[in-house]
Amino acid sequence: MIRAALAWLLLAATAWWAFQPAAPSPRADGVPVTPATQLAEQRTGPIRYAYRRLCEELTHPPRSCDRWHLVGVDGRRWWMPEKSGSPGGLALSPDGLMIARGKETVILQRVDGSVTPTEIPMGELAFSLDGRFLAVRGTADVVVLEIATGRRRSFALPEHAALHGWTSTSVVLTVVSRSDSTPGHLATAEIMELDATSGRTSRRPVAVNLAARLTLSPDGRTLATVPSRGPTLVDLATAEATRTLPFPSAREVIRWLDGTRLLVRADLPPGGFGSLRSYHVLDLTTGAPRRLDVDDTDADDGSLVIGAAE
Structure with a gap:
């Protein structure tokens, strides 16, 4: 009887924990933020950033890990509903006003x-700089x-094509392949630009060491590394x-915001409270960085996505 009662209490406690709302995360200065609410059928302002939660079994309700968390420019927080998994x-x-997401197909x-x-199969996602277009790279096409x-x-893609964002008019990809014409069969790399309006493509060589994290300027002339x-x-x-x-x-360098500004991730000195990284708008005219209010303390590694940087 006692064992049955204990088992029932354990089951009830587990169910209660699983259905709790996401616990508020502390800001970098240690002050708790307002608890998140579901983003559905409500109007809000631009989204500054989104992340998947770094889940620790003893400190986070399991359901709070199976969703995207959003933080607005004004500091308000939401989470995206997910059915399962x-x-x-x-x-x-x-501009932080639109979200593309999905598992099997893309949802705007x-x-x-x-x-x-949409009926577009899910793949790598990238909005154009003006927000007019969305590129979705699949296994064999974009x-x-x-x-x-x-x-x-x-548009069909060659093998090993990777999506890197946009110039002002074109989708930017890189194609890295082994070369049969170079000594030792070294790898070669190309930038591939696909014009969103005309569908025309252009390809030009780029150094292999620059191809992995390519960030091309809006005019297509300058790389930032x-x-x-x-x-x-x-x-x-x-x-x-x-x-x-x-x-x-x-x-x-996460991306170019326009022809004179970069969005940059930097490391913070060790030993502080909260995030180990900082995010900045770097003005190429003055060389001065402006730090954004982004805290990735609670984010799973590599999951943070930045929207509005204004």
Whole structure:
């Protein structure tokens, strides 16, 4: 009898824990934030960032791990409802007003709560800089969706093509392959640009060491990369570095915001409370970084996605 009662209490406690709302996370200064609510059929402002929670069995309710968590520019928090299992992939538009997500097919959701399912198979996602288009890279093709009209075009891709974002008009991919014409069969790399309107493609060579984390400027002429000393701009035509900005803690250029600003991830000094990384808008005109209010303390490694940077 006692064993049965204990088993029933354990089962009840487990069920109660599983259905609790997501616990609020502390900000970097240790002050608790407002608890999250479900983002569904409600109007909100731009989304600053999204993340999947780093789950620790003893400190987080299991259901809070099976969803995307969103943080608005104004600091409010939401979570995306999921039916079961892994939350799938997610991308935010540059203005933070639209979400692309899904597991098997892509779903578009605006911050006013409206949802538009598509029949596009889920893959890597990237919004265009102006938010007009969404690129979805599948196993053998890339689909370009014009969001306002629903028009979509599919383009076959070569093997080993990786999606890297957009210029002002084109989807940017890289193709890395073994070369039969070079000594030792070394790898070669190309940038592939696919014009979203005309469908025309262009390909040009790029150094293999730059292809892995390629961030191409809106005009398609300059690469931004991060060697040891800070963000460095490389002229694509000459492959020569034209400028290095004094920001030694920078570790990654996430994307170009426009022709004069970069979104950059940097490391914070060890020993502080909260996040170990910081996120900045780096002005190429002045060289000055502006830190964004982003805290990835609770985020699973590599899951954080940044939307609005204004």
